[in-house]
Amino acid sequence: MSENEVNSAIASSWLDEPLSEEKNIEMSLLLTVLDEHFGYSFRYYSKNSLARSFARACSKFGLEHMSDLIPILLHQPRRLDEVIDAITVNYTQLYREPKSWLSFAQSILPRLYSYPSLNIWIAGCSTGEEIYSLMILLDEHNLLGRSNITATDINPWVLETAASGVLSQSLNQKDRDAYQQSGGKENLDDYFVGGRELITPLKRSLESVTFKVHDLCQGPPMEGMHLVLCRNVLIYFTREKQKQVVMDLENSLVPLGYCCLGQKERFMQHQGGLKPLVETQGWYKRFR
Ligand SMILES: C[S@@+](CC[C@H](N)C(=O)[O-])C[C@H]1O[C@@H](n2cnc3c(N)ncnc32)[C@H](O)[C@@H]1O
Numbered sequence: 500m501s502e503n504e505v506n507s508a509i510a511s512s513w514l515d516e517p518l519s520e521e522k523n524i525e526m527s528l529l530l531t532v533l534d535e536h537f538g539y540s541f542r543y544y545s546k547n548s549l550a551r552s553f554a555r556a557c558s559k560f561g562l563e564h565m566s567d568l569i570p571i572l573l574h575q576p577r578r579l580d581e582v583i584d585a586i587t588v589n590y591t592q593l594y595r596e597p598k599s600w601l602s603f604a605q606s607i608l609p610r611l612y613s614y615p616s617l618n619i620w621i622a623g624c625s626t627g628e629e630i631y632s633l634m635i636l637l638d639e640h641n642l643l644g645r646s647n648i649t650a651t652d653i654n655p656w657v658l659e660t661a662a663s664g665v666l667s668q669s670l671n672q673k674d675r676d677a678y679q680q681s682g683g684k685e686n687l688d689d690y691f692v693g694g695r696e697l698i699t700p701l702k703r704s705l706e707s708v709t710f711k712v713h714d715l716c717q718g719p720p721m722e723g724m725h726l727v728l729c730r731n732v733l734i735y736f737t738r739e740k741q742k743q744v745v746m747d748l749e750n751s752l753v754p755l756g757y758c759c760l761g762q763k764e765r766f767m768q769h770q771g772g773l774k775p776l777v778e779t780q781g782w783y784k785r786f787r
Pocket of ligand 1: 588624626651652657713716729732
């Protein structure tokens with residue numbers, strides 16, 4: 500697929516088909532409750548993506564209409580976590596998009612040795628598989644010890660899982676294959692006890708990871724980062740918001756710092772100083 504074809508495929512995925520007037524009203528009421536009552540602003544999410552998320556939440560609760568979620572939120576606020584879980588898409592896996600990890604191992608990691616310490620931000624880290632994937636590769640290249648990792652997500656409940664060091668699902672062959680394709684040097688099983696829990700040395704390193712609730716749409720961005728991973732998050736935002744968040748990611752980097760975006764987020768036009776590294780899959784460098 501040429502770059503132009505990819506660009507237009509992505510552009511068309513951003514085009515929202517119009518929602519009915521009733522659905523628009525329901526969505527707007529629901530967004531108001533989430534924002535004004537709970538401080539979760541989903542106003543910058545593409546409407547179609549939100550409609551899909553709310554439909555998922557409705558089916559989880561056995562409800563017919565989006566607006567039926569409102570009384571649950573207002574009168575059973577303890578169920579907020581279930582609603583947020585249904586709205587935010589938490590799908591993740593170890594070594595997701597292996598080609599991008601391979602680029603990291605081959606092209607980015609060797610350029611990081613010159614830094615005495617590394618500030619790394621994983622934005623939208625979900626349940627932690629991305630953090631563990633990164634930690635293992637950093638460890639294999641003797642860079643984990645000098646890395647200060649901050650992992651953020653809008654959803655506080657996924658952060659709890661991420662901090663536990665336990666995989667959401669036991670290791671499977673797909674994980675093992677993805678690790679090998681990502682340039683992993685060892686046996687992935689050796690990093691997990693019982694196929695699920697990080698081994699003690701990695702768990703100790705996980706204790707020094709800073710976990711923070713952070714909303715990419717409302718910032719402020721982190722600062723002084725050498726490396727930022729923000730993958731498969733921007734895709735849910737409106738196009739305008741995507742542009743602004745990419746600017747924020749750029750500003751969070753030190754000059755010559757690196758940023759990685761997800762496979763479907765890569766070809767966004769960007770006027771700033773963040774430029775794609777042609778020899779890599781999904782990696783950008785801040786050039787000014
Ligand atoms: C599909 S997962 C991607 C996880 C991981 N980055 C990966 O590529 O496998 C998207 C994650 O982004 C988080 N997220 C959604 N909206 C966000 C926002 N506004 N700010 C920060 N994180 C957000 C979700 O809670 C979810 O954990």
